Amino acid sequence: MNKNTNKKASPNLFNLVQRFSVPLMFILICAVCIPLSGLSANMLINEIVTRMGRNAFLILSLLIPIMAGMGLNFGMTLGAMAAEIALIFVSDWQIVGIPGMVLAAFISIPISVLLGIFCGKILNEAKGREMITSYIMSFFINGIYQLVVLYLMGSVIPIKHGSIKLPRGYGIRNTVSLLSMRQKLDNLLAIQVAGVKIPVLTFIIIALLCLFIVWFSKTKLGQDMRAVGQDMEVARDAGINVERTRIISIVMSTVLAGFGMIIYLQNMGNIATYSAHSQIGMFCIAALLVGGASVDRASIGNVFLGVILFHTMFIVAPKAGAAITGDSMIGEYFRVFVSYAVITLALVMYETNKRRAKSAAGQQLQAAQDAEEAAGKEKA
Amino acid sequence: MKNKRQLLFRVGAILIILAICAVMFVIGRGHTVYFDNKETSYNGQTIEPFYKVTVTVGNQKPSKLSKGDRGMADIMGQKLTMTLEITDKEGDQPHAHKVSMSVPYNMDGIMINIPALMQGLPQDAYMSEFIIETPDTGSTDEEIVTDEFDMGGDM
Numbered sequence: 001m002n003k004n005t006n007k008k009a010s011p012n013l014f015n016l017v018q019r020f021s022v023p024l025m026f027i028l029i030c031a032v033c034i035p036l037s038g039l040s041a042n043m044l045i046n047e048i049v050t051r052m053g054r055n056a057f058l059i060l061s062l063l064i065p066i067m068a069g070m071g072l073n074f075g076m077t078l079g080a081m082a083a084e085i086a087l088i089f090v091s092d093w094q095i096v097g098i099p100g101m102v103l104a105a106f107i108s109i110p111i112s113v114l115l116g117i118f119c120g121k122i123l124n125e126a127k128g129r130e131m132i133t134s135y136i137m138s139f140f141i142n143g144i145y146q147l148v149v150l151y152l153m154g155s156v157i158p159i160k161h162g163s164i165k166l167p168r169g170y171g172i173r174n175t176v177s178l179l180s181m182r183q184k185l186d187n188l189l190a191i192q193v194a195g196v197k198i199p200v201l202t203f204i205i206i207a208l209l210c211l212f213i214v215w216f217s218k219t220k221l222g223q224d225m226r227a228v229g230q231d232m233e234v235a236r237d238a239g240i241n242v243e244r245t246r247i248i249s250i251v252m253s254t255v256l257a258g259f260g261m262i263i264y265l266q267n268m269g270n271i272a273t274y275s276a277h278s279q280i281g282m283f284c285i286a287a288l289l290v291g292g293a294s295v296d297r298a299s300i301g302n303v304f305l306g307v308i309l310f311h312t313m314f315i316v317a318p319k320a321g322a323a324i325t326g327d328s329m330i331g332e333y334f335r336v337f338v339s340y341a342v343i344t345l346a347l348v349m350y351e352t353n354k355r356r357a358k359s360a361a362g363q364q365l366q367a368a369q370d371a372e373e374a375a376g377k378e379k380a
Numbered sequence: 381m382k383n384k385r386q387l388l389f390r391v392g393a394i395l396i397i398l399a400i401c402a403v404m405f406v407i408g409r410g411h412t413v414y415f416d417n418k419e420t421s422y423n424g425q426t427i428e429p430f431y432k433v434t435v436t437v438g439n440q441k442p443s444k445l446s447k448g449d450r451g452m453a454d455i456m457g458q459k460l461t462m463t464l465e466i467t468d469k470e471g472d473q474p475h476a477h478k479v480s481m482s483v484p485y486n487m488d489g490i491m492i493n494i495p496a497l498m499q500g501l502p503q504d505a506y507m508s509e510f511i512i513e514t515p516d517t518g519s520t521d522e523e524i525v526t527d528e529f530d531m532g533g534d535m
Contacts, residue, residue, distance in 0.1 A: 094488055097456050099408025106401050150524060161488075163512075166522050173522055180410050180454070274524055 037319035058260030069229030079257030082111035096180035116254035120247030182269030
């Protein structure tokens, strides 16, 4: 009996370590890098809290497509692009502060919805290959975004202010200032706790999104998404419109990513017009995976753990790199390398687990067939 | 019947969103207000600047303007409320005034001449549009930087 328990316990522990290998690895990296970086606890906590407020909403937008079995939505950059277009308009119209953010959010909705529907329809044609399809789609839409922002804005789409337009008279500059709404959301209701600035309102909005996700997962549509995520054929047999459900999940993710991008950019105080969105998808997905999520399973807890671990690594890596090698660029390279490595590792682990599960199911089926045959022979 | 109700809800939601957007357009409109304590003339009448004026707008840092100085403040919305602390001549006691006025929606930069304002002259005497000229960088255009495959930045 005792032997049996031990036998059962060791694979469980192994599975647990395997499942949480990425967060564990990051805890180790952070444990080594934090003392080497020489950053004070106060500064480190301040940075982590700031980055949590800045990024959590964006990362939370990834949860719904995972619920619907569509994996990591690299297409969230579409929502980010919609938000950037909305913010460019709002900057040109000189709508500032929180009203500017609200207006940008409303303007981003129709753009995000259209892009989301388009993305969802394409992904329905590429079932089982959603991640790579959404990744390539983000490049495709980025091309259209560049066409709109670089050539149509200022020539076809009216843009008034010279500070936004390129000197040639059309197209948008590399950087658009958001100084008029910089940290307006973060500073409203902000409190200081032991020298750490807590952006209370931003956290309230993030908490509301968490509550929405929890509530949504219990609704009929949320349950449908879960069912579609588990088995599309079974869901279809149960009368669920699989294609529509998948499109809705992508549209919701895209719209939420747009809102998240507005929160992110108000914290930064400027838009890197041609590059901000291309980085955002990768960083958010890497952070979510660092938090222990996988391609087919993610929770709100994974989001927050991921933000803490991933961004701690981001903050301390350059300083630790400088302390170890004398060159802070090593730390910069390290954090980029780790970001890509985490995504690769997660994808490899997902495929391995899927194959292992398939092989286990095959073995079970074989055993059942053998048992049936044996029973048949005995009867004969 | 159900479809009609659904349509009504959708139209209602769109109308509410449009109404909120309209409100945001009005309450969120940003203006930069420039305050001049300079000599000006109106209908042949010359208006002399004050010895010193301190302009306070909301919680922003007060602008202390001597003769010929210009200050600025950013405001949001269509109403400007400022406190003016005016010293007429050197050695005089300053006297405070609270001034409120609506500002034109279409102007990004608004220039207000404080001496003309305090004379009680009409709006066109003390208020004008301030247009910032974008510096001409010649024929050289900004190089556009796109980095689809780069993750080198910070988040």
